[in-house]
Amino acid sequence: MTQERILLVDDEEEIIAFMKDALEREGYQVFTAANGREALELSQLQPELILLDVMMPELDGFETCRRLREFTQCPIVFLSACQSETDRIQGLAAGGDDYLLKPFSLAELKARIHAHLRREKRGLTPQDQSVLRFHSLTIDCKGYTVNGNGQDISLTNKEFKIVELLAMHPGQVFTREQIYEKLWGWDAEGDDATVTEHIKKIRAKFAACIPDRTYIQTVWGIGYKWEVK
Known part of the structure; x- marks a missing residue:
């Protein structure tokens, strides 16, 4: 049976050693990084889950998470002593899936890890991801x-690409700038305001067929995310 891989990122050596030992006793394969830059390098090992400290020098946890989300889809759980609602919102907006406050018990940490990995196993397999289904939308x-x-929704190429990008990462917030750069490219003429116009058109087309749901949610002051509740 293949061990599930966890990437543990924290700049405190004692915490790293303690948590690594505890998780390895649970049967996980644990990789460790002392800062955000090491985390970006080790993410190439394709961990099933990342535990990410917020307060780190040079590259903090939020910025590390944003960069990881450019190529990593696995669950990211923030570990932080910051208890304010603003910090938790910032962590989720950066692409995190959970926010665990320090100090925490090992029992709670293990339970959160188990829950996220179980949820991932229930999700789509790579073979299934060519067709995404959300309630009455396919x-x-x-x-x-x-x-x-049951009705075909006619989208332009760019409109489809926006839907695909958001739907492939449900719950993850993308800024207008990120969407524009991913779909139009760095050297495109124009600006990210065009993303807003495209999303307005997508919403109008969706509403004509699915008036009771709004899949593309606005995260005020940040960007957009795919909401499936």
Whole structure:
């Protein structure tokens, strides 16, 4: 049976040693990084879950998470002594899946890890990801088609790419700048305001077929995310 891989990122050596030992006793394969830059390098080992400290020198946890989310889809759990609601919101907006306050018990940490890994196993397999289904909405990524309540929804190429990007990362917040750079490219002429216009058109087309749900949610002051509740 393949061991599930966990990447543990914290600049405190004692915490790293303690948590690594505890998680290895649970049967996990644990990689450790002392800062954000090491975490970005070790993410190439494709961990199933990342435990990420917030307060680190040079590259803090929030910025590390944002960079990880450019190529990593696994659950990211923040570990932090910062208890303010603003910090928790910032962590989730950066692409985190959970926020665990220090000090925490090992029992709680293990329970959170187990819950996230179990949720991932229940999710889509790589083979399934060509077709995404959300309630009455179906997105065929290979066929470039979208269907809502049995009706085909006609999208332009860029509109489809925006839907695909957000739907492939449900709950993750993307800024307008990130969406523009990913889909139009760094050297494109224009600005990220065009993303807002495209999303308005997508919402109007969705509403015509699925009036009771709004899949693309605005995160005020930050950007957009795919909401499946």
